[in-house]
Amino acid sequence: MVAPSQSEITTARAKALSFLSNHQKAGPAGAPARDHKHGWFPYKAGGQPSLEATAWAALALRHDAAVAKSAALFIVGSQNKDGGDSTEPGAGRSDWNSGPAMLALRLLSEQHAQLAEQPDVKKSIKNGLVHLLDSRTEFYGAVGRLVLMLGRGPSALAYARGWPWYPGCFHWIEPTSYCLMALKFPRVPDSELFDRVIGFANQFIIENACKDGGWNHGNARTLGSDLPSYRLTTAEALLALQDLKSSEKVQAALKYLQSQSALDSSSLSVAYSALSLSAYGLPVDQELHFLLKRQAPDGSFNAALIPTAIAALAFEAAAEPANHVLKYKKHSSNKPE
Numbered sequence: 515m516v517a518p519s520q521s522e523i524t525t526a527r528a529k530a531l532s533f534l535s536n537h538q539k540a541g542p543a544g545a546p547a548r549d550h551k552h553g554w555f556p557y558k559a560g561g562q563p564s565l566e567a568t569a570w571a572a573l574a575l576r577h578d579a580a581v582a583k584s585a586a587l588f589i590v591g592s593q594n595k596d597g598g599d600s601t602e603p604g605a606g607r608s609d610w611n612s613g614p615a616m617l618a619l620r621l622l623s624e625q626h627a628q629l630a631e632q633p634d635v636k637k638s639i640k641n642g643l644v645h646l647l648d649s650r651t652e653f654y655g656a657v658g659r660l661v662l663m664l665g666r667g668p669s670a671l672a673y674a675r676g677w678p679w680y681p682g683c684f685h686w687i688e689p690t691s692y693c694l695m696a697l698k699f700p701r702v703p704d705s706e707l708f709d710r711v712i713g714f715a716n717q718f719i720i721e722n723a724c725k726d727g728g729w730n731h732g733n734a735r736t737l738g739s740d741l742p743s744y745r746l747t748t749a750e751a752l753l754a755l756q757d758l759k760s761s762e763k764v765q766a767a768l769k770y771l772q773s774q775s776a777l778d779s780s781s782l783s784v785a786y787s788a789l790s791l792s793a794y795g796l797p798v799d800q801e802l803h804f805l806l807k808r809q810a811p812d813g814s815f816n817a818a819l820i821p822t823a824i825a826a827l828a829f830e831a832a833a834e835p836a837n838h839v840l841k842y843k844k845h846s847s848n849k850p851e
Contacts, residue, residue: 517799518806520833526806527829529813530822534571537819538581539563553584554592555819563602565592565611569618570823573839574830576625586622586629589615590638597638597645608645610679613692616642617699621839624700643703646693647711650677650685676718687722687729687747690715694754699840716758719751723763727770743767745774749786756793756842768794775800781808781815781825788828793841802832 539554554563555571572585592615593599598608599615619639623630630636676690694715702708724734728743729751735741748771758764771787775798778784788801805825808815815821831838 515800515803518802518832522806523802523829523833526809526813527826527833529809530815530826530829531575531813533813533822534575534819534826535578535581538571538575538585540584553586553588555585557820558818563588563592564819565589565599565601565615567819567823569611569614570827571819572618573621574823574826576622576839579626582622582626583629586619586635589619590634593638593642596648597641597643598649599642607681608649609681610677610689610692612642612645612649613677613689613696616646617692617696620696621699643697643708646677646696647707649681650675650693650711650715676715684732685718686732687719687751688731690718691747691750691754694719695840698754698757698842701843716755719755720758720761720763723767727766727773729767743770744783745771745777745779746783746786749783749790752790753786753793753840757844759794768796772796778804778808780821781805781818782821785815785821785824785828789824789831789838789840792828792831792835793838798828798832801828805829 534555537555537559539552539556553568555567556562557564557567568585568588572582572589575581575585589599592603594608596608598612600606600608601611616639619635619642623635623639676685676687677693678685679689694712697703697708697712702712719729722729722732722734724730724743725740726743728745728748730741730744731747733741748767752764752767752771755761755764755767768791771791774787775791784801784804788798788805791798791801805815805828809825810817813822815825827839831841835841
């Protein structure tokens with residue numbers, strides 16, 4: 515296999531970005547922040563507003579100030595009263611979409627100083643971060659936690675836990691990865707509370723690594739049987755665990771993900787693999803080859819916006835490593851939001 519050229523990668527990214535741009539529901543200049551009608555992206559062309567698709571498409575297009583602003587204000591205007599987000603505005607209780615939405619809003623604000631200074635955006639980020647703290651899976655109620663602490667000491671409450679897909683269910687690898695990324699990028703908020711929450715979530719992912727090196731959707735073992743790793747969930751978890759790069763579990767997961775490079779699986783899993791491996795400075799020529807081969811003439815992947823956005827980010831990371839949007843950077847000091 516011949517490694518993709520810089521020109522091929524740049525052209526593919528431009529086509530992907532064009533497809534995404536053509537499917538944003540744009541509004542007039544100065545549209546109010548609480549207007550759900552503008553700035554959003556659908557899962558597929560002609561579809562309804564999607565917080566997840568809006569988050570990833572906006573990140574892929576983040577260098578375009580107008581697109582970034584309109585998407586960010588849509589996310590702000592779609593936020594529920596509890597600080598979280600649903601699949602689309604007014605869809606009901608806040609769920610796992612809160613992670614991608616907050617990740618996008620924080621990174622878009624980092625990219626554009628004028629956006630970061632808007633009061634509505636500042637308030638939305640503050641409320642969103644609090645929601646991420648409050649929405650983690652908790653196995654014991656207040657009374658149960660008190661009994662545990664009194665009976666076994668404070669260490670009894672230091673058990674691993676992450677985030678659920680929906681309120682009231684167990685934690686899972688993917689929503690936990692999304693929420694961890696939302697807390698870690700562009701930097702961890704300046705509070706020991708966030709450090710503890712991140713520590714418990716990191717612990718949950720590490721403890722549930724599968725025997726073959728990567729991650730399944732949740733548990734690594736069920737009914738006495740070891741479960742297989744999945745390429746997509748492993749790539750997502752690795753993006754969220756870059757601060758634990760030296761961990762044996764992370765290194766094993768990287769080997770697993772590299773072992774999948776020759777497999778031409780779904781566009782989304784291949785794109786996520788490229789984005790994840792490149793964040794660790796590992797080669798992604800095979801993944802890029804598959805993506806280039808299957809990109810549609812209109813620049814999309816399966817006419818869907820999320821795989822197209824992730825692929826665009828992977829192309830950018832390959833062509834311009836310094837612009838990798840999810841490359842973890844250790845900060846010597848954190849600044850408050």
